[in-house]
Amino acid sequence: MRRPFGSVRARATLGATLVVAVALVAAGAALLLALRVSLTDQADAEAGAEARNVASQLAAPRVSFDALDLPDAEDHPVQVVDEKGRLLAVSEGLQAISGTGVTALRPQPAQPRPTATPGRGPGTDADQDADDADDGDHDVDSDDSADDTDASDAPDAGEISDTARPTQGTATADGETKEYRFAAVKVTTARYGTLTVHAGSPLDAEQGAVGTARTSMLIGLPVLLLTVAGVTWLVTRRALRPVEGIRGEMAAITASQDLARRVPEPDTHDEVARLARTTNETLAALQAAVERQRRFVADASHELRSPIASLRTQLEVGAAHRELLDLEGAVADTVRLQALAADLLLLARLDAGERPGGTRLDLAALVGEEAAQRTGDRLEVTVDVKDGAGPVEVAGSRGQLARILANLLDNAQRHARTGVGVTVRRDGPWVVLEVADDGEGVPAPERERIFERFVRLDDARSRDDGGAGLGLAIARDVAVRHGGTLVVRDAPAGGALFELRLPPAGG
Numbered sequence: 095m096r097r098p099f100g101s102v103r104a105r106a107t108l109g110a111t112l113v114v115a116v117a118l119v120a121a122g123a124a125l126l127l128a129l130r131v132s133l134t135d136q137a138d139a140e141a142g143a144e145a146r147n148v149a150s151q152l153a154a155p156r157v158s159f160d161a162l163d164l165p166d167a168e169d170h171p172v173q174v175v176d177e178k179g180r181l182l183a184v185s186e187g188l189q190a191i192s193g194t195g196v197t198a199l200r201p202q203p204a205q206p207r208p209t210a211t212p213g214r215g216p217g218t219d220a221d222q223d224a225d226d227a228d229d230g231d232h233d234v235d236s237d238d239s240a241d242d243t244d245a246s247d248a249p250d251a252g253e254i255s256d257t258a259r260p261t262q263g264t265a266t267a268d269g270e271t272k273e274y275r276f277a278a279v280k281v282t283t284a285r286y287g288t289l290t291v292h293a294g295s296p297l298d299a300e301q302g303a304v305g306t307a308r309t310s311m312l313i314g315l316p317v318l319l320l321t322v323a324g325v326t327w328l329v330t331r332r333a334l335r336p337v338e339g340i341r342g343e344m345a346a347i348t349a350s351q352d353l354a355r356r357v358p359e360p361d362t363h364d365e366v367a368r369l370a371r372t373t374n375e376t377l378a379a380l381q382a383a384v385e386r387q388r389r390f391v392a393d394a395s396h397e398l399r400s401p402i403a404s405l406r407t408q409l410e411v412g413a414a415h416r417e418l419l420d421l422e423g424a425v426a427d428t429v430r431l432q433a434l435a436a437d438l439l440l441l442a443r444l445d446a447g448e449r450p451g452g453t454r455l456d457l458a459a460l461v462g463e464e465a466a467q468r469t470g471d472r473l474e475v476t477v478d479v480k481d482g483a484g485p486v487e488v489a490g491s492r493g494q495l496a497r498i499l500a501n502l503l504d505n506a507q508r509h510a511r512t513g514v515g516v517t518v519r520r521d522g523p524w525v526v527l528e529v530a531d532d533g534e535g536v537p538a539p540e541r542e543r544i545f546e547r548f549v550r551l552d553d554a555r556s557r558d559d560g561g562a563g564l565g566l567a568i569a570r571d572v573a574v575r576h577g578g579t580l581v582v583r584d585a586p587a588g589g590a591l592f593e594l595r596l597p598p599a600g601g
């Protein structure tokens with residue numbers, strides 16, 4: 095069952111749409127907040143200007159509350175209160191109000207501030223009692239007094255305060271209730287003391303603008319998200335079209351098993367083009383490996399066919415004519431067949447990734463022991479350990495390292511004229527084993543080819559003398575598995591010099 099959003103294109107489209115949605119919602123919220131704050135500040139400025147307009151009338155030397163020019167209650171509701179919170183003037187038509195701290199709607203008679211007399215000042219008990227008696231004629235909110243502005247902000251007599259305290263509330267006029275921003279401005283009069291003017295500015299514009307912006311966003315957001323999703327879907331499909339071509343070609347290669355085919359490479363310099371090039375390089379390496387394996391199987395079959403056919407012929411002749419049986423030839427063919435089978439088995443293990451052990455061993459001692467056991471060689475083998483007789487330790491498989499030495503010595507014995515020399519020395523961070531002969535040497539163009547499997551430079555020589563062409567290939571593969579190298583160059587005295595370099599134990 096195919097899972098939803100299981101494709102890269104679907105996931106990319108979903109991811110891009112979600113990111114854009116989050117960004118738009120955040121930007122929209124920030125825009126609405128900024129718009130609300132801006133319009134609220136504008137309403138505060140309008141309310142403050144209206145309050146200062148009324149306060150300028152109250153700052154006149156002789157002020158009459160009945161003669162005040164107050165704006166209409168629906169546009170800019172205004173209240174004028176004294177220091178005790180008594181309502182002295184109000185816009186005509188105001189039916190209810192909240193947010194100013196004074197809910198009274200009926201103005202009270204203004205009471206001039208008393209003058210000082212001997213023994214009785216403006217703050218005597220009699221005046222206080224009169225004030226208290228008048229307090230019952232109006233309503234004042236207990237939690238928001240009209241006189242809660244800091245006394246230090248109060249202006250001098252005849253002057254208007256520079257600060258306006260903003261509040262928010264509602265007002266009802268002509269039966270309609272609206273939200274307002276109120277500004278409280280203090281003005282000091284010589285006759286009535288400090289008065290506070292509350293003037294409001296409606297928030298209709300702010301609410302309308304914010305509502306319109308919100309509606310536009312709610313309508314435009316889905317349209318924009320659909321556009322983003324559609325564009326992302328199309329762009330992603332176009333970008334992934336080469337990937338689908340690569341996938342289809344790989345499926346065709348798998349079905350046909352034709353490793354000579356290659357995936358299409360886009361004419362771009364992006365990740366898809368690099369993927370296509372890497373895929374073709376992998377196919378080329380795989381094709382080379384398969385061809386090399388096929389050649390190996392064919393060569394191995396060919397090499398096995400000769401000793402098996404020879405051995406069968408000898409046995410059939412011996413079965414018919416026992417006096418003609420070549421027992422020594424049959425044994426030789428059997429030994430050769432056994433050696434070839436052992437070589438093929440070792441190559442198979444190396445190709446399978448078999449790793450050598452980590453046993454520490456003295457390479458100089460190994461060379462001495464192996465050379466001493468070669469009693470049937472045609473030529474004498476001399477061993478030279480440079481830099482004293484101290485141990486030269488390497489880590490690996492003793493049997494495989496001995497196999498390298500045996501194969502190199504066998505090769506040198508077939509080509510040397512007078513002798514074979516083996517040298518063990520240290521060369522910086524490497525342990526070096528050299529096998530040299532005084533034969534004809536190896537031509538420079540053939541020095542890499544001789545390490546290929548089943549390669550014999552002298553095709554005319556007999557298989558009995560030359561072997562199957564696996565010895566040097568095995569030697570190099572074992573050297574590489576031990577972290578080393580095996581190369582051939584000219585020997586100082588003529589002939590070929592095979593140089594094996596191995597990392598020292600613990601190096």
